[in-house]
Amino acid sequence: MMEGLRETLASLTAMDIEGLRAVWRERLGEPPPVRSTDILRRSLAEALQIEAGGQSVALDKRLSRAASQHRTGKKPRLRTSTFQPGSTLIREWQGVRHEVEVRPDGYVWQGQKHASLSKVARLITGVRWNGPRFFGL
Incomplete structure (x- = not known):
């Protein structure tokens, strides 16, 4: 069949x-x-x-x-990040461990401050990534 x-x-x-x-x-x-x-x-x-x-x-x-959830009059719920300032995000990429410190005003990776987690993910991989997705959030 x-x-x-x-x-x-x-x-x-x-x-x-x-x-x-x-x-x-x-x-x-x-x-x-x-x-x-x-x-x-x-x-x-x-x-x-x-x-x-x-x-x-x-x-x-x-x-x-x-x-x-998407009918007129209902606003979709947005997922918010579950990490707080002071957290450290860790991701291994191509055998290299990357640590990102979460701060109230941005993210610190390799001693440099960045405004978005997506920017950090792009610097690590060389391609556009959704930062939270890249770090498994």
Whole structure:
């Protein structure tokens, strides 16, 4: 059954809008809800996968909770840093141990003060990083 589904999903990429509409009507028994070829292709692929494997009730509940957090009138909660001035952040990068001291006015790495943790992560790695993510916060 999964092999047949894989083949069907692969065949959707080559279909034009009329072919997609025909598959939608045949498999789902109703007219397609959208006119966009790309959106119809994605919606059809999702519908066929749900048809084959069922829908996850737990996932639906998690998605509903997440969506309710972003409805009009509700402000999203921002995560705040869990480290305080005086803390030392430690990260090993390419075999080198890096220590960053957290201060009220910034971060100190290798004796130099920096305004952001992302700047320190960029200096360590040579590429843009989200500082808290780089240090595992």
